[in-house]
Amino acid sequence: MIMAPNPNSQTITITPLFSGSSGNAILVSSEDTLILVDAGMNCKKIVEALNIVRINPFDLSAILITHDHSDHISGLDVFTRKFSIPIYATKDTWSGIHAAERKPHLPSLDNEVIPEEEFTIGNLGIVAFPTPHDTSGSCGYCFSSGSHKAAIATDIGYMTDTIFEHLRGCEGILLEANYDKDMLWNGEYPYYLKKRIDGNYGHLCNDDCASTVAALCKAGTRHFILGHLSKENNLPQVAERTVVRALQDEDLVRDRDFTLRIANRYVPTEPLILGDV
Ligand SMILES: [Zn+2]
Numbered sequence: 140m141i142m143a144p145n146p147n148s149q150t151i152t153i154t155p156l157f158s159g160s161s162g163n164a165i166l167v168s169s170e171d172t173l174i175l176v177d178a179g180m181n182c183k184k185i186v187e188a189l190n191i192v193r194i195n196p197f198d199l200s201a202i203l204i205t206h207d208h209s210d211h212i213s214g215l216d217v218f219t220r221k222f223s224i225p226i227y228a229t230k231d232t233w234s235g236i237h238a239a240e241r242k243p244h245l246p247s248l249d250n251e252v253i254p255e256e257e258f259t260i261g262n263l264g265i266v267a268f269p270t271p272h273d274t275s276g277s278c279g280y281c282f283s284s285g286s287h288k289a290a291i292a293t294d295i296g297y298m299t300d301t302i303f304e305h306l307r308g309c310e311g312i313l314l315e316a317n318y319d320k321d322m323l324w325n326g327e328y329p330y331y332l333k334k335r336i337d338g339n340y341g342h343l344c345n346d347d348c349a350s351t352v353a354a355l356c357k358a359g360t361r362h363f364i365l366g367h368l369s370k371e372n373n374l375p376q377v378a379e380r381t382v383v384r385a386l387q388d389e390d391l392v393r394d395r396d397f398t399l400r401i402a403n404r405y406v407p408t409e410p411l412i413l414g415d416v
Pocket residue numbers: 206208272294
C-alpha cells in the first residue's frame with residue numbers, strides 16, 4: 140500500500156500517478172498543499188489513482204498544467220467539472236485547454252501562470268520555466284517549501300541552460316527519459332515522427348537525460364525520478380542503465396550519492412519524500 144506523506148512534517152513529496160506517452164498525472168504535496176501536475180488520463184483513472192495514495196480529489200489545492208498535449212490534459216475537462224479544482228496554466232496553454240473542452244468549466248477556476256514569476260499555492264512556492272516542445276506555452280515547474288526544492292521537467296526537446304538553472308539546487312527531480320536513440324531510429328515509427336521526437340521540440344532522450352542527471356548530481360541533487368518513458372522507444376531498464384552508467388562514470392554511487400527510480404506508466408509510483416522525516 141502506498142501511503143500519503145505524514146501531514147505534520149516539513150516536506151515536499153512527489154508521487155507520480157501515471158507517467159509516459161500514454162498519460163501523465165503527478166501529485167506534488169507538502170504538509171498542507173496537494174497539487175496535481177497534469178491530468179492526462181481519464182477522470183475515473185485519476186480518481187482511482189488518488190484513492191490508492193489515499194487522497195480525496197476534493198482535497199486538491201490546484202491542478203497545474205505543463206502543456207496542452209492530450210497526454211497531459213485528456214482527463215482535465217471531466218475532472219474539472221466534477222471536482223471544481225482551480226487550474227493553473229500559461230496563456231497559450233489555456234488556449235489549447237479551452238479548444239479541447241467539450242463543455243466549458245467555471246471561468247473562476249482559471250489562473251494564468253507567467254513563466255519565471257513565482258506564485259504560491261498553500262505553503263508551496265511555484266515557478267514555471269519554459270520548455271522547448273512542439274506546442275506553445277509549454278513549461279515545467281519548480282516547487283519550494285522552506286529549505287526544500289523539487290522540480291518536474293518533461294516534454295523537453297533539448298536541455299536548455301534555462302531549464303538546467305531551474306533544476307540546479309533541487310533535492311529531487313522528476314526528469315524526462317523519453318526514448319533510447321537506437322530503439323527510436325531502428326523502430327517502427329514513420330520517419331517524420333522519428334524526426335519530431337528526436338528534434339529540438341520533441342522529447343529528451345536517455346543519453347541527454349543521463350548527462351543532465353550526472354551534472355545535477357555533481358551540483359548537489361540527490362534524488363531522481365525518470366519519467367515520461369516512451370512505450371515503443373524505451374524500456375525502464377534501458378533508461379535506468381543509461382543514467383546509472385553516466386553517474387558511475389563520474390564516480391557517483393547509487394544509494395550513497397543518489398537515488399533513482401522510474402515512474403510507472405500505469406500505477407502510482409512509490410512517493411519520493413524530501414524533507415524532515
Ligand atoms: Zn507533449
